[in-house]
Amino acid sequence: MTDMILEKAVSAGTRNTAQGTPSAAQPPVPEKRPPGPWKTAMKKFMHNPLAVTGLIILLIFVLAALFAKWLTPFDPTHGDLLDSSLPPGTDGHWLGTDELGRDIFARLLYSTRISLSIGFLVALVSVVVGSLIGAISGYFGGWVDTIFMRLVDVMNSIPLLFLNILILAIFGSKVSYMIMILAFTSWMSVARLVRGSYLQLREMQYVEAAKAIGVSSWGIIFRHLLRNASAPIIVNATLMVGAAILSESALSFLGLGIQEPDTSWGKMLSNAQEFMLVDPLQALYPGLCILIVVLAVNFIGDGIRDGLDPKKSTIPQRRLDKWRKKFSKSGV
Amino acid sequence: MTEYLIRRIIQSVLVLFLISILSFALIHAAPGGPTQIFLSPNLSAEAGKIQAHNLGLDRPVPVQYFIWLGNLLQGDLGYTFKNHIPVGKILWPTVGNTMVLMGAAWLFSLIIAIPWGIYNSTRQYGISDQTSNIIAYLGFAMPTFWFGIILQQYFALKLGWLPLSDMYTMGKQGNMLDLLYHLILPVTVLTLGFLAAYSKYSRASMIDVLDQDYIRTARAKGLKERRVVFRHALRNALIPIITVLGLDLAVLVGGAALTESVFNWPGMGRLFVQMAVAREYSVLMSITLLVSVFVILGNLLADILYAIVDPRVQLGRSGGASS
Numbered sequence: 001m002t003d004m005i006l007e008k009a010v011s012a013g014t015r016n017t018a019q020g021t022p023s024a025a026q027p028p029v030p031e032k033r034p035p036g037p038w039k040t041a042m043k044k045f046m047h048n049p050l051a052v053t054g055l056i057i058l059l060i061f062v063l064a065a066l067f068a069k070w071l072t073p074f075d076p077t078h079g080d081l082l083d084s085s086l087p088p089g090t091d092g093h094w095l096g097t098d099e100l101g102r103d104i105f106a107r108l109l110y111s112t113r114i115s116l117s118i119g120f121l122v123a124l125v126s127v128v129v130g131s132l133i134g135a136i137s138g139y140f141g142g143w144v145d146t147i148f149m150r151l152v153d154v155m156n157s158i159p160l161l162f163l164n165i166l167i168l169a170i171f172g173s174k175v176s177y178m179i180m181i182l183a184f185t186s187w188m189s190v191a192r193l194v195r196g197s198y199l200q201l202r203e204m205q206y207v208e209a210a211k212a213i214g215v216s217s218w219g220i221i222f223r224h225l226l227r228n229a230s231a232p233i234i235v236n237a238t239l240m241v242g243a244a245i246l247s248e249s250a251l252s253f254l255g256l257g258i259q260e261p262d263t264s265w266g267k268m269l270s271n272a273q274e275f276m277l278v279d280p281l282q283a284l285y286p287g288l289c290i291l292i293v294v295l296a297v298n299f300i301g302d303g304i305r306d307g308l309d310p311k312k313s314t315i316p317q318r319r320l321d322k323w324r325k326k327f328s329k330s331g332v
Numbered sequence: 333m334t335e336y337l338i339r340r341i342i343q344s345v346l347v348l349f350l351i352s353i354l355s356f357a358l359i360h361a362a363p364g365g366p367t368q369i370f371l372s373p374n375l376s377a378e379a380g381k382i383q384a385h386n387l388g389l390d391r392p393v394p395v396q397y398f399i400w401l402g403n404l405l406q407g408d409l410g411y412t413f414k415n416h417i418p419v420g421k422i423l424w425p426t427v428g429n430t431m432v433l434m435g436a437a438w439l440f441s442l443i444i445a446i447p448w449g450i451y452n453s454t455r456q457y458g459i460s461d462q463t464s465n466i467i468a469y470l471g472f473a474m475p476t477f478w479f480g481i482i483l484q485q486y487f488a489l490k491l492g493w494l495p496l497s498d499m500y501t502m503g504k505q506g507n508m509l510d511l512l513y514h515l516i517l518p519v520t521v522l523t524l525g526f527l528a529a530y531s532k533y534s535r536a537s538m539i540d541v542l543d544q545d546y547i548r549t550a551r552a553k554g555l556k557e558r559r560v561v562f563r564h565a566l567r568n569a570l571i572p573i574i575t576v577l578g579l580d581l582a583v584l585v586g587g588a589a590l591t592e593s594v595f596n597w598p599g600m601g602r603l604f605v606q607m608a609v610a611r612e613y614s615v616l617m618s619i620t621l622l623v624s625v626f627v628i629l630g631n632l633l634a635d636i637l638y639a640i641v642d643p644r645v646q647l648g649r650s651g652g653a654s655s
Contacts, residue, residue, distance in 0.1 A: 154350040157631075158624050161586035162604060166616050169608035170358055242473065249475050250590055254605050266475075273481050273594070280485045287478035294473035318457050 041307035051303020054296035061293055065113040074103035076110040077261040088281065095285055099275045107263050108285055114264045115245055116293070118179055122244035125183035127237040130190025135221050135229075137191070138198025145195070152188045160185055164247060168256045178257055182244055190236050197229040231308040238301035242294040249290050265290050340635060344628045351624045352404075356397050359613050404621075410614035419618050422603065427622070429499060430599035434588045436515055437522035445527050446573065449534025453542065453569075454561060464535070468528035476587055480521040480594035487517065497596035518595045522587055526580070533576045538569040571642045574634055581630035585623055 035043070045051050064071060073092070079101030088096040095104040137145040155163070167181045201207065202225065210220050245265075251257035252266030253273075260267075265286040272283035391399075403410070409419035452461040488496040495514050500507065541547065542565050550560045589601025596602070600619055607615040 150347070150350065153347050154354060156582070157347055157628050158351060158354075158620060159582040159586040159589075159627060161589055162620055162623055165604060165608045166355065166620055167358065169611055169616060170361070170613075246473075246475055250477065253475070253477050254590070254593055254608075256605070256608055269475070269478055269481065276481070276485060276489065280489065283478070283481045283485065287475060287482065290478065291470070291474050295469060298469065298473055321456065 037308075037310075040310075041304070044307035045303045048303040048306060050299045051307075054299030054303065057292060057296040058300065061112055061116060061289075061296075064109055065116050068106075068109035068113060072103065072106040072109055074106040076102060076106040076263060078102065096279070096281065098271065098282060099278060104268075104282065104285060107268060108265075108289060111264045111268055111286065112289065114175065114258060114262060115248060115266075115290070118175070118182070118248045118264070119241045119245040119293075119297075121179045122182040122186065122248075123237050123240040125179065126187040126240060126244075127190050127233060129183065130187035131194045131226070131229075131233055133187065134191035134194025134196075135198055135226065138195035139202055139217065139221050139225065141199075148191065149195070152191055155185065155188050160247070161250065164251055165254070165256055168251060173251075173257055173259060175258065175262060178248065178251070182247055186240060186243065186247075190233065190240075193232050193236060194229055197232060198225055201225050201228055235301055235305040235308065238297060238304055242297040242301070245290060245294055245297075249286075336639065337636065340632055344632050347628060348621075348625060352401060352621060353397065355617050355620050356400065359617060360393055409618040412612050412615060419615050423600070423615065423618055423622070426598055426600045426603045429597060430588060430592070430601060432511070433515070433518055433522070433592065433597055433599060434584060437519045437526070437588070438584065440519055441523040441526035441530055442577075444523070445530030446534045446570075448527075449531040450538050450561070450566065450569070452531065453535045453538035454557075456539070461535075464528070464531050467524070468532055471525050471528035474524075476521055476525055477590045477594045479524060480518070480591055483517050483521060484594070497594075499598055518591045518597060521591050521594070522584075525587055526584070529580065530573070530576070534569065534573050537572040538565060540572075541565045541569045571638065574637050574641060577630075577634060582627045585627065 079097060081101050083091070083093075083097050083101040084099050086093055086097040086101075088094065090096065093103050093105065095108070097103055098107070133148050137148040163185050164181060167184070168178070171177055171181065198221075207220055207224065210224055215224070248257055248264060249266030249269065252264050253270045255270055258264040258267045268286040269283060272279075272286070275282065400410075407420070409423065411418055412422070448460070448464060452458070452464055455461060484496055487494045494517050495501065499514055500510050501514075542561075547560060547565055550564045551557075555564075585601070588599065589604060591597070592599040592602040593605050600623070604616065604619045607619070
């Protein structure tokens with residue numbers, strides 16, 4: 001979808017240069033080709049220091065998760081009881097070992113793998129499901145809308161953590177189940193959002209035009225409207241990654257999520273709390289990882305949101321406000 | 333007003349009804365099914381069949397649902413699977429404990445957050461405002477239970493200033509001072525999350541109001557800034573905050589459940605987690621419903637309060653804020 005839009009922008013650009021006067025001597029000549037909305041967003045994103053930092057940090061974590069095998073010689077599941085609770089830095093155990101003698105750094109790396117994949121997959125599934133439901137109920141309205149929105153109301157009225165625990169207790173907690181369950185309990189915000197924008201968009205004239213030339217309802221929903229509703233969906237999907245990582249860690253911490261021999265940050269924290277008296281440092285690392293990754297993801301989400309928002313300029317709000325104040329004080 | 337009230341209440345009851353159907357359906361989808369919920373495990377096969385018949389477990393699921401609902405409405409929450417204790421007996425004592433913890437955290441965060449937000453709105457981008465921004469970012473990204481563990485390690489284990497966990501010291505049950513002493517850490521943990529959100533909301537709504545014409549008029553007629561902020565702006569700025577208080581209840585309850593587990597607080601959330609591990613479905617269902625009632629009541633109250641406080645809200649025509 002992005003490619004298509006970019007392509008259009010490019011083709012429009014080449015047409016302009018072919019017709020217009022591209023001489024560089026004239027100062028007021030605009031850019032060679034007008035940048036498309038995605039390109040502008042990209043540019044704005046890249047000029048946002050927080051967002052870029054977040055992206056770099058996230059990339060580091062993703063790479064660490066992918067190449068975990070090569071980054072540590074230790075096996076995260078096997079430990080030597082003779083080496084239990086070593087302090088950081090002994091015998092090549094950078095962060096020491098836990099109470100079973102397992103290398104903490106190796107466990108962190110492999111936890112990153114599970115926590116990140118749960119975060120991304122949950123966001124993906126719930127955004128797809130939420131968009132679909134939101135699109136259908138927003139576009140068609142009527143009783144379909146009523147049913148789905150009541151369902152959203154119902155699910156929003158049960159505190160998320162309780163709902164997750166209830167379903168986990170019933171169906172058990174494999175990694176694949178956890179992804180399904182977390183997705184099942186987090187599609188509601190996307191559905192509401194998409195429904196809202198579809199309610200607005202379906203009144204547009206181009207929808208009328210599309211109907212007039214005989215485009216089917218599904219064609220309108222997926223080809224014409226989805227494209228225009230995609231900006232908030234992307235932002236929401238990004239923020240959902242962070243939320244899913246937090247939920248996973250909470251559930252695993254409570255002992256209901258990831259089970260041995262798998263490991264995740266939340267699982268490590270629950271372990272750490274148990275052995276708090278023996279090794280207080282153990283709790284620090286997984287928590288820091290969660291904090292840093294979720295912060296990074298949230299920064300990226302904010303960056304994308306600001307990038308896609310045409311009202312937001314690259315100038316920070318703070319400076320704008322200062323100028324406004326100065327302007328109003330100088331007496332109008 | 334009455335018409336609006338009645339409509340909202342009916343709406344809430346409907347949502348509750350649907351929640352009960354959802355949780356009932358979930359439990360019936362569980363491996364092992366409903367027999368686990370109602371039958372004692374010590375029964376022989378024949379006795380089990382008779383018991384199942386007596387309890388109506390051989391009837392179609394919708395019929396079973398209405399029987400269960402009827403019992404529930406009469407206050408009968410069922411029995412635990414393992415020891416056959418009435419659910420109410422273990423559930424009700426924990427509710428009060430959760431209320432104490434949540435109420436304290438809620439009050440505490442409001443007392444700090446609203447004045448802080450107001451202060452920040454008058455000094456935008458100052459040091460205090462930036463601090464609140466950073467805390468907000470951290471508060472949204474940090475697992476609350478991790479913050480709890482870190483506080484435990486530092487203040488309870490390392491410094492020994494505060495109790496590690498539990499609600500009372502052994503043998504001091506019911507001692508008010510001891511309770512307050514034990515409340516400090518969990519309330520701090522819970523407050524951090526809400527502090528950020530509430531102070532941001534109150535800052536935003538205050539800035540909104542301070543931009544309005546009547547504030548300019550108040551300033552133009554020469555009122556002192558303090559009078560403008562506290563008498564003119566604050567009243568209207570508080571209105572949107574009320575709705576936020578209601579909406580956040582669901583999050584607050586969830587946060588409380590995690591905090592209770594970290595600090596071994598004998599509340600509803602910890603009971604829920606314990607019972608989830610033990611797969612006591614009847615307790616899980618009761619708590620889910622109870623918590624939902626709590627959240628829905630909170631939303632309803634917030635809506636009603638909003639309507640009472642703000643005369644601009646058109647009653648009855650908006651059709652409820654939730655749809």
